[in-house]
Amino acid sequence: MTQTPVATPPASPHVRVRRSTRASRWSLVPALVVLAILGYLPYIAGQGTTSLLVDFFILLTLGVTWNMLAGYAGLVSVGQQAYIGVGAYGVLWLAQHGFEPFVALPIAAVFCAVIAVPISWLVFRLRGGYFAIGTWAVAEVLSLLTIRDSSLGGGTGTNVPGLNGFDPTVLGAYTYWAALAVVVSALAGCYLLLRSRVGLALTAVRDDEVAARNVGVRVPRAKRAVYLAAAVGAGGAGALLAISQLNVEPQNVYGVQWSAYMIFVVLIGGIGTLEGPILGTIVFFVLQRTLASYGGWYLIIVGTVAVVMAVWMRKGMWGLAERFGLRLFPVGYRVTDESR
């Protein structure tokens, strides 16, 4: 069989395909300035501020990675707490075996990718909603297995050793920088992964899986790559949680409430954009702090808002900004008409 020549489309000089927008090119500068200020913050701000920001960064890491999973790969997982737990317990175990907790953090995060490989073989057999509940069941299994180990504190949890030696101020600053490093890696990692071939494949799959398979997109591979990356993100967040709270409690780290937070953050901010979860985390975080005194009511309110947004305002709050053409971290391509 001979190869049929592919007709080249007539060149159209007035149309350009580009990724970046003027806003996105300029957003890199303030992003670096913000990063520099955030890095310098422990020298000027009190510990109250930095520990608040640590919680914020943990939530942001979870939101951004979950959004990559659900918003781009279409994998709605309600079991990411599996990796939060493994990350936290990973730090605990390594610290018990003589590692510095801050050195243990990246090791625990990467370990999450290792155990995510066999887990992905199992849960990828389930589709859509059954995938969601399957991931939840896996998280339950890991939680039930973890609490059987009494050296890890059993059902009540235990303190992370190796953090007592630090001066509280220094420990606060180190924790803050570690959190900043995790969140910046998560943001940069998601951005780069989604701009790569994997991101392109995922966008194709999200839009039409059958068509994407037909043109040769290796769908399972792309999805697995994102699943492993999201496991590392959740693992990093869990490891941070262990260090910032100085102890690990199974009900907390393996709690399904983390999935609720991730989903609410992403739904409020806008699913399927990189900017959405950032905005969503800010809104959720402010709501959480303001409504904290109302106990369970804050989750009722935030949950209702998220449900309403999922049904009637699918693109979330960032969707409003996008209507005005604002795009800070573009991962797609845009066709612009240059003739005008």
Place this chain on the structure above:
Amino acid sequence: MNWANAIVQGLLLGGLFALFACGLSLLFGVIGVINLAHGDLAILGAYVAIAILPSTHTNALWALLFVPPIFAAFGYVSQRTLLQRSLDNGPLTTLLVTFGLSVVLQNALLEGFSADSHSLSIGKLATDAFRVNSTIAISYLRLGILVVAITVLAGVQLFLARTSTGRQIRAVADDGEAAAISGVNTRHITGIAAGIAFLTVALAGMAFGTYAQFAPTSGSNLLLFAFEAVIIGGLGSLWGTLAGGCVLGLAQTIGAQIDPSIGTLSGHLVFLAVLAVRPSGLLPAKAFG
């Protein structure tokens, strides 16, 4: 407890799981909604029973007259409003919406009824049992729940197979657009299917409430058990669901017989093993009916 007793109790427990799984399976099979609020809805059913009954000593069986019809209406209305709307946005949205509802329901129940556990009282029936031999005792309540589960599954099966509405439900499950072209009012029909699913959820929740203590957070585990029964049994097959429920029940009671602290865990592990070895389930079926 001995082994024979563990097996008998496991099969009886399977009836409860199958009852839970019936609604989940139906809602997904016909409407394509994976209801992540399934377990919380069941618990809501038990709490509604508590709220309706005049005192905590009233026999909870009276609530059977009210709660299932309320839930059937609730199911129809939520399908026609929220669920259908979220379905129009794609299957992912229904997941997010039902998960959001689950969190809202759980916290609303916590605010309304506190975190204390409750149970539904059904008088002497809860403790009466007949002894098969010196080691095996079958509780009338547990046997009753298994009978209810089989009746519900058979009833739903018969309804889908024999009635005109049942045929329309199967048609919609098969191909919604084609059914609509042939004159089926798909929105009304999916509403009825959701009503039936919610009715079984209420039954399951009340059965669970008479069986064990429940708290607002009990729903999550129930969702997992229902889901595992569906997957073990095979998607889309109601009798498979009963078999799946029994396998899960057996796994839990036999696990608990080996070590009382691993009952739930061994149920989960059997589920993962089935998923690894036979992902289509034990008795898979192509469609309902």
